[in-house]
Amino acid sequence: MSAGDSIVYVVDDDASSRQSLEFLIRASGYTVRAFPSSKAFLASPRPETPACLVLDVRMPGLTGLELQGELAKMGVRLPIIFITGHGDIPMSVQAMKAGAVEFLTKPFREDTMLRAITLAIDRDRVAHRDRLEMAELRRRHARLTPREREVMASVVTGLLNKQVAAELGASEKTIKAHRGKVMQKMEAASLADLVRMSEKLGADA
């Protein structure tokens, strides 16, 4: 199993169902963390690692679908595999539209479930890499002084140092020094690299 450091979260209010899922997924080599309610899941800290969520649709309190909405609102893009006691087509359509990986009806075949988990974890691994990169970019960007950020914003639009100097009302030499600092702090290998980074940051902001 190539589970690695990935985590499978299970949220199901039914103890039998929850414990058996936990047992099955753990037997397949994943780390499992199970919760009896949406609230308990939201209250627990989640380490930044590839993960997915196996979620019961019907639960007292916050239902599975409501938790999906809540996570989307919080900007948490955790792949979700829904499970439900009995197939409910409109509900599954809604869940899939909202980005669920899979919608399984109990009792499900275990290989279907495990395949869905593998797929979800793989999907999250890519996202996880992006998330890490974004976090790194943000960390670097946060180190820039306000002036350096202005210089970076102008430089990435393709302006020459002289034009930037004119725009910001500074000498060309000062701008050149700022630009060097920006390249260094952002750890950009080239102007093209810096432009790409800026785009990512911009898209996320």
Next chain:
Amino acid sequence: MSIPTGSPLRRSAFVRYALPVVAVAAAALFTLALQSENTHVAGLPLLFCAAIYSAWFGGLGPGLLAALLSSGAIALNLVPPPSPGNSVMEELPRLVTFTIGVFFVSWIGGRQRQAEQLLELARDELEARVAERTAELSRANRELQSEIAERRSAELALQTMQLELAHVSRVTMMGELTASIAHEVNQPLGAIMNYANASRRLLASGTENVAKVDEALLRIAGDAKRASDVIARIRALSRKKPTEKARLTVKDLVDEVLAIARYEIQARGVTVRTDLAAGLPPLHVDRVQMQQVLLNLVINSMDAVEAQPAKDRVIEFSARACDSEDGPAVVMRVRDHGPGVDPAEADRLFEPFHSTKPQGLGMGLPISRSIVEAHGGRLNLVPCEGRGAAFEALLPAEERTAP
């Protein structure tokens, strides 16, 4: 029916007319036997006796016959006349007086006999009427007995019908809970599948996982028990059986009811708040019937709050002890925050076939009430503060026992 009065001989005409002949003959012979040369015995007194006896015994006819025979005997000198030497003509007035006397005695005898006969008649009639009345009474008694038997069998039939009706309504109610029941059975079955599949994986990847497989098997046993418990509960509810009262705690009863309806409650997004007072006395009730009553109240409440916004989809289930006029009791209350009961509907709520729901049979509440009443309790819609409806079931409790 005639009851013989006096001697039956008196009735026979032959005897009545034979007697004067015999009596007169006997009197004449007796008088002649006593007659001798120097004593004169008058025949008249004995003949007179014979005639009076005949008249008394046989009535006017035999009396007169005796008088005529006596007169004849004297006239023909068979019997010595009262005064010897007198001619028949001289004796005539005496014989006439004698005949009148006999006639008079006969008349009195006849009247007496008539009175006796009337008395006899009256007695016969009385007896006949008594017999008739007795017959009437025993017929009435028989009718009464058969009516009692009829009534008893009608009561039995009613009871059977009520049981049947309760059963039908219970099965109908369970129809509404099908999703809930399927879910309750599916959950542990799904879990069992998960454990079995996980175990196969564990065994396939090596035998060092035996402890884990053992754990899975233990859990499989637990979940199989859970599934069979659910099925047992449902079977008990769907079975038709006579009332069988047992000692039950309110908590067990409420827990079971909420377990059966759990999924339905969740699926409809309803919150049930239970508030059972501490130290409630146990009940002596039929488990299935009481579950039926409470399930019915809970389902009604769920229906009532279904269209409400989520925050109002609340059912409060409470129980408290109280003292009724018949001793200790428990009041179970199911209250919802739905639209409430229209006051115009309130009176008809417990009428059979009256339903406010499009799919309703209108049998739930009337049957619930008849079940509660058969347990010596009451089931009513009670006023409640704020919006919604509240139903209270009062049930007699067993005496509080020392823990």
